[in-house]
Amino acid sequence: MNSKKAVERQTGVALWRQIADLIRLAISNGEYDKTGMVPPEMMLAGQFGVNRHTVRSALAALAEEGLVQAIQGRGTMVRRKERLSFPISRRTRFSQGLSDQTRDLEARLLAHAVVPATGEIATGLGIPPGMPCIEVEALSSADGRPVSCSTSYFPQARFPGMAQHFAQLGSITKAFAAEGLADYVRVSTELVARHADANELSLLRLSPGAIVIEATAINADPDGVPVQFARTRFAADRVKLKIET
Amino acid sequence: MNSKKAVERQTGVALWRQIADLIRLAISNGEYDKTGMVPPEMMLAGQFGVNRHTVRSALAALAEEGLVQAIQGRGTMVRRKERLSFPISRRTRFSQGLSDQTRDLEARLLAHAVVPATGEIATGLGIPPGMPCIEVEALSSADGRPVSCSTSYFPQARFPGMAQHFAQLGSITKAFAAEGLADYVRVSTELVARHADANELSLLRLSPGAIVIEATAINADPDGVPVQFARTRFAADRVKLKIET
DNA sequence: TATGGTTGTCTATATTAATAGACATTTCGG
């Protein structure tokens, strides 16, 4: 499996970036776990069929991300390797099931507003179009690195203080509890992968061309009444979604 | 929302590719549905803050994908905008649930071999490493456009004729039936999104920089014994995954 | 049929990405 990996030219994506993506992938696949080091620059240059300087550009980008660290005379070592594994199931909770993978998990309220429910959101929440909803923008980070940003909608009539509770508690589950909803389940999830837009690039601190996985989900109370319409964008190279059926 | 959209320089991703990605996104979001036309090149150049020639490079790439078509004197029209919706559930079948979205659905055997089970595959199938498995490479297309390619592993001892059956029947479900397995269920699915590699680009007829969603799944018989380890790569801009819990 | 708006094509130039080579600096092991 150590043969030459493919990079293509004249594709609008610089070679150093393609190589950085491949090395990032190799790191998260654990290919360098044995030594904890990235192979020497000359060896990588040989594998990818490019000049050593091109490899250096790729490694510099990864160092900038904090993924690797080069030490003169020794080599380049892997500092971090992870795709956080997100469980997606009937009882999906953001914070649960992640606590064993990372120490510091944080969800931050970015903005909130009251907006009328439009077509897709009204349908998802099962309410008439035009009904007021609380829109909540949030950013979730693990160990200081953003992993996802989300836009959620809650029916205002039922959960008037959702935004405030979430801002204080930093958790949707806890905010629901504060609103008197002890339990809820995931009823539908749709996934799409696409390139990140400008807003996502800056929020998630990604570089252009990066990928996001967009999950559109509906949560409902135990009686099956929808309580949340959420659109979460994950930084694709930081997560793995684990579907439990 | 029609103000200037963000493209960034010196990021390793050429401006024309960033712009192509943004236009592709706008098309799939239905932003040009009213007229069926992409805005004039000069207008796009203004929106993105780049030269007209740069926009032309982006549009040329999209025309190459068959997404738009330019007509001299008139403008550039949208030719295609769609994502197939794939159901993912405990009873995931490729062909089922898609027949209402597309007329012509096809799965083709690309290659097959007998290989020893390695770590991940052996673990997934619950067999000792080194046991022989049948490896099957397949390509699935809808209406002549490839949507996914997959690599599957079946324990040879139990399903010796899997490759032949699949080649003849064009369906995993039918091939299992021919091997005497009437029913099976999905026990785990993991999703990752990443840039397509060279092999995937050519198989799925994608343009460089395109995204694939990689689903690593295990199917088991009704007794819970794993029967298939599959890694399916979907062309991300052609599909939507619908998770049913 | 004249005109304005659009895509198509050409030339020229500047900036960025990639290759090539040389050599310095640091680390580690014999």
Added chain:
DNA sequence: CCGAAATGTCTATTAATATAGACAACCATA
């Protein structure tokens, strides 16, 4: 303490990307 192996830095050159401007070809329509 020497030498092999690794990263760091510099110069020079070529290829790809981006900008700029001019004008041709074509379409719709007033």
